[in-house]
Amino acid sequence: MLLKGRSWIWILPVLLLWEGIFRLNLFSPLVFPSPGQVFLRLWQDLLSGELPRGILFSLSIILISLIPAAILGFLMAFLSLRYRWVDSLSGKLSALAHPLPGIALLPLFIIWTGLGFHTLVLIVIHSVIWPFYINVRSGFREIPPLWIEVGRNNGFSRSREFFHIYLPASLPSVLAGLKIGWARSWRAVISAEMIFGTIGTGGGLGWFIYNKRIFMDTPGMIGGLLVLMLIGLLVEYGLFRPWEDRVQIRWGRGHVRT
């Protein structure tokens, strides 16, 4: 799907236009480098290991944060269903915390928990947990009461009810929550890395781009942005789309995407 030629053909004229504007010599190469310079620098940064290390660092932060955030968010949504006070509490909490950008909490996280890898993890957890909870909660609410009653009439135990009705029925909303969670976490981690980074050992992709800015390596900076976009595309088309298609077909709502 990703590599289906036709829909990506527009890249070619964009590259040509880019090179054309560069050749007009209207801007300093520091402002507007040529595609050749950008790809050469990208290649050098890949070979030097700086870029792969940055990508791995950012992705590992997301992976480490996404899992606990998803588990917590799911639990909150599920317990909200069972207990009224949990529902009221998590509803209020998410209404208060959801609009807060993780970056705004960075200074507080630093003075409360110190500085390090875990600060970034906390920011990402914050940025994922609320949208995920909200999605899953609304997923649970949309489960037709009939399904639950069928389970009860058949004498389902609580755990059986959870594993055979709630869990599968909420899958589409879990998936939607994960998709939003991924997008939020990716933004959160990149922006947090731009606020603080470790100078000697390096950091993630956000730090990579920030560092390129500090040392005025414009081709390298644009290269970093291109990699950001590419990873976004890969995750969307390589992971979420196929998964989504399968879930949709199983739920009888979709058709195979062409």
Place this chain on the structure above:
Amino acid sequence: MKKTALLISLILILTGCSGKQDNTIRLADQYGLAYAPLQIMKARGFLQELHPGITVEWTRLANTAAIREAVLSGSLDAGFMGIPPFLISRDKGMEWKIAAGLSRAPLGLVVSAGEYTSLAQIPRGAKIALPQPGSIQHILLSMACEEQTGDPQLLDENLIALKHPDGLNALFSGAVQGHFTSPPYLFQEQDDPRFEVLVSGEEAMGEPFTFIAAVVTEEFRRDNEELYRDFLDALDMSIAFLDTNREESLDILSTAYHMDREELEEQLYRSGMVFESSLRGLDRFITFMQASGYIGDGISEQEVCF
């Protein structure tokens, strides 16, 4: 056809922005006491006095990188900044030069009192905050490391890039064990008995150095020689005013910085804060940054100054 026309007009609009402007000077400074003469210059209108009819546009930007980018995009004629980030930009081919110095200030690495007696004692796990790689704080710390241990990168693994106020909070809360900073943050940390300065900027440099300098684009000077001269004179007048008209300066600055008058007076005339237009330490910065690979060999003292 329509699209092509649109595109061409877009390009023309974009490039039209960087035309020269007569009788306007666009300046950018940053936050901090080291920029105090500029507040005087603004409030007293010295440049307008020397060059009647001129429009002076001031912008306050958060860091040197933002100033460099604004100059590159053609929205600024001059900016005030530390020497190392300027040298990095000059090395990358930005066409601007140092016109004058503005201030000297005490800088230093603040650590817990009594914790360390030398840089070599700082353990691997300890964290040191400073604004960003390649900043004057980073370069000074590298100089101090080289001086004390022979290895300029000794502490690079310990460094964390944080803005000054975040670094101060991190030090006070124990999240970092050291903070290389400048006034007013340095003064606040020094005044707390729990902390002390382990290495000062001047110890690291081995000589006095200009902290903030005025950098002007070559194009601006070429097109506005007279205005350029007046700009330098206005800077000198502002610096002189700070020394001679203490009371009035304090009035202007306490409004500009929203600071208490006594506190401001204490910090402004504290030892180490020197306002002067002569440039110091440039050669040492160039030599060190060349030796550590921050800038290429093509940079020389004569070439980077007007």
